[in-house]
Amino acid sequence: MELSAKSEYALLALLEMSAAYDQGEPLQIRQIAALHMIPDRYLEQLMATLRRKGLVRSQRGARGGYLLAKPPWQISILEVLNCIEGIDSKLAEKRPDKDDLARNLIRSVWLEACNAANAILATHTLQDLCDRRRAYQHVDVMYYI
Template sequence: MELSAKSEYALLALLEMSAAYEQGEPLQIRQIAAMHNIPDRYLEQLMATLRRKGLIRSQRGARGGYVLAKAPWQISILDVLNCIEGIESKLAQKPPDNGDLERSLIRSVWLEACKAANDVLKKYTLQDLCDRRQAYQQVDVMYYI
């Protein structure tokens, strides 16, 4: 299991929108892209996917941009990965059973591992990412004598 660049970029963009959620200020693609060195065009495509799936909303106008469609604590990491990668639908596709005991055993362990990973990803939200980032930033600022 590996986190794709596509999913990582989407999570980075959503993390920035989560941080701006309380202010209600929309973020523009070029702002987010500059913060994380993401190609504008690529991020534009990801934002369109996130908007179609209902995780974000776009606001038009001179001060327009993108905002979260729900509160950061209501969007799990699994929600984002499902939107971008379709993880749950891939997991739901059970491979054909050819009657081969060894393959069935291996597949059952693999499905158990996927379920465990999904449970962890479902547990964490965008708010949790924001909180962790803030905690890490505070640790970096501490001075020791």
């Protein structure tokens, strides 16, 4: 199990939109891209996917950009990953191979691990990421006399 660059970029963009959610101001792709050194064109494609799947909405005009389509506490990390990677949260079980017990055992353990990972990702939201980032930023601030 590995986090793809595509999913990481999407989560970074959504994290920025989550942090700006209370202000209600849209963020432009170039702002987000500059903050996290994401190629603009690539981020445009990711945002289009997120928009089609209903996680973000776009706003036109001089002060246009992207906003979350629903509150950050209602968007799970699993939902984002499923949207970006095009996978369903319920893993399709492969048909057991009646002639290969070892392969079936490996698949069953892998499925168990994936289900456990999905369960954890489903419980964490974009709001959780914002809260953690805020907590880490406060810890990093040290005052010396």
